[in-house]
Amino acid sequence: MASQVNSPNSPSNTLPTRSATNSTDADEAVPDEDSSETTKLFHERLQAWKHACAYIEDYVKATEKMHEHNSKEYEKVLKTVNSPLKEGHHFQQQNGGVAGMFENIRSNTQGLANSHTETAKTLKGSVLPTFERLTREIKNKTKELEKGAGKGSKAVQKARNESQKQIELLGSTTGSYDSRGGHLKATEDPYILQRRVYHHLNKQVTEENSNRDDMIAVQNNFQQFETHVLQTIQSGLQQFTQVVGNQAESTRGMYGDMSANAHRIPPHFEWEGFLHSNSNVMIDPHGPKRSVEHISFANQDHSSTKPLIAGSLERRSGMLKQYNTSYYVVTPSRYMHEFKSDDDFSKDPAPETSLFLPDCMIGAVEGVNFNIKGKDASKGALSKVSMSHEFKFKAHTPDDARKWHEVIANISGGTSNSVPSSPVTGNSGSPTAYSPQQTTGSTNSMSPTQTHSTGSTAAEPLYMGGEKGPAGPYDGVSQRDNGAPPL
Incomplete structure (x- = not known):
């Protein structure tokens, strides 16, 4: 039976060369970093968007309550002119006179009260659900991140802990080898333990690269998701402006400026600023993956x-x-x-x-x-x-x-x-x-x-x-x- 090592395509071809391992830019076997750091950053990012949507929800709810309150206040105002004029017989009762003026006041005041009531109903039934749905989407995105990339980060950390354990065991046995003059059991042979280190490093690097691919996918998806979030906010604010603008012409300019200001935000403006401010944490999709050939560890040689x-x-x-x-x-x-x-x-x-x-x-x-x-x-x-x-x-x-x-x-x-x-x-x-x-x-x-x-x-x-x-x-x-x- 031919030996496996006789073949030029033997798996041994995939093992790292010592010259590559000893290079000055060799990777650290167990990086001193938190594998879940990027996941935590994205989690904080989603929390920021969720809170931003919550602010808008609270704003719309408060505006709705205000219109309900204004409707009741206009009902009180209407009562001041609802009774017939005293000594009204001194005035002409047809339109165009003083009596007709008060009738117009009563009609418009009732219209203002009804307008505030309809505005409150429209805000609660049409505008507010838009932001509530968006908040649920952000919460679902957070759960998706925790179940997906979060589990990958935990698997990476577990693999790194096992690699570190094997490297420390190799250090212990090599120390025993030196102190005992080679007096070791077969199970403690540093040669075997070193090969076991490579075995666990290979598992670790596989988990790291898999988690890296997952995080790049999440990172690319976040840009599209944030565009959706921002566009939804813009659409909701535009609808809100139309509702409150129809109720009070005097406030149209204020809410129009709010909506215009929101629409002036480019779809990718927040995302590009986010990438720039967190460039030290974000993953470069074009960077090289980890490989065992470029890893060094204690007592390797x-x-x-x-x-x-x-x-x-x-x-x-x-x-x-x-x-x-x-x-x-x-x-x-x-x-x-x-x-x-x-x-x-x-x-x-x-x-x-x-x-x-x-x-x-x-x-x-x-x-x-x-x-x-x-x-x-x-x-x-x-x-x-x-x-x-x-x-x-x-x-x-x-x-x-x-x-x-x-x-x-x-x-x-x-x-x-x-x-x-x-x-x-x-x-x-x-x-x-x-x-x-x-x-x-x-x-x-x-x-x-x-x-x-x-x-x-x-x-x-x-x-x-x-x-x-x-x-x-x-x-x-x-x-x-x-x-x-x-x-």
Whole structure:
């Protein structure tokens, strides 16, 4: 079965390059900002419009009450002239005389009272509902914002909190690595924790970009909504002016000026001023989206996160004598981890198996084959009671096999003071070879190990199966394409 990392279209192509991550304009992993800041700003904006409409509603209601009151007052005024003139027989009763004058006064006064009553009814039944409907629209827009963009902001904050948690955990384990001289459990290996950071950062950036798209849509929609709000206000004020203008000619100029002043406001005037005054908060629709390639975080380049050798190997599984290809890494923490692939994004990069090499026995290289006998430590404390197994590996070429064997042997075959106690078994030192019984027809039986160097256990990083990258030579299949250094 071909390894996933052999393909040039491998998901590893999407991983960030170290050169981009180390650039001076690298993004902050967890931005020190409130993801809901823009949502809050829009919420305040809607509140401002709602209050503006409420002011107009109150104004129309007060005007309605005033006309109701004026109607009653004109009824009182009418009573002053409603009784027949005393000694009226002294005046001519036909029209054009003093009696006709008072009849005209009584008729017009009654008309003024009726006019105020009809004006109050028109304001309450026609003008006021226009602004009440607009207020309900603004309230519905607020609920829509809270249920839509508001939830997206909460999802972003949750993802950022998880990323920060993983970064802090990586910082804790790298500190333990430095203080304990690499004495760590497999589950605490900084290499694995760093890959987990990338996994959660990818989720975070996905939520951030999704929320960003939502906020841009809301931002563009707000311009249209505000145009509608302003046009509705203009239409309502024009209707209001016509109603009160028909009632009192003397006040027509005042209300006409109010309506004209409202109509002089351009549809986009408020929106453009809003954008200008809040340019530091509003999102630039033409700006770039966030990407993992431009993110940096604490301990990103810590030495414990860089593998000594990485690439694909074939391992014999079960009694079927069938070899399956997986991605293997030897870390500075002296573990040999097996993964399905080097993809950090599609799922949590938990190792399938983890061998603490100082506790393992390593056989000699036979062509492209070499064997390791040891316990799987990928389950942490549970590995204390697990059985030892013989892991039979096959490299792509004899040269690859020798490189893998050299790195593994340097870790397990150093001097006693350079090999820490096993975090799995607690034993100091480690065997460097074992000689299992020969199996008929087997080409992978262990033979006594060859003599190894007793120098430093920190071997130069090797990457098997790819081009030569900035971190060291490698060929075959690399854990990262495009010459990117290890994560």
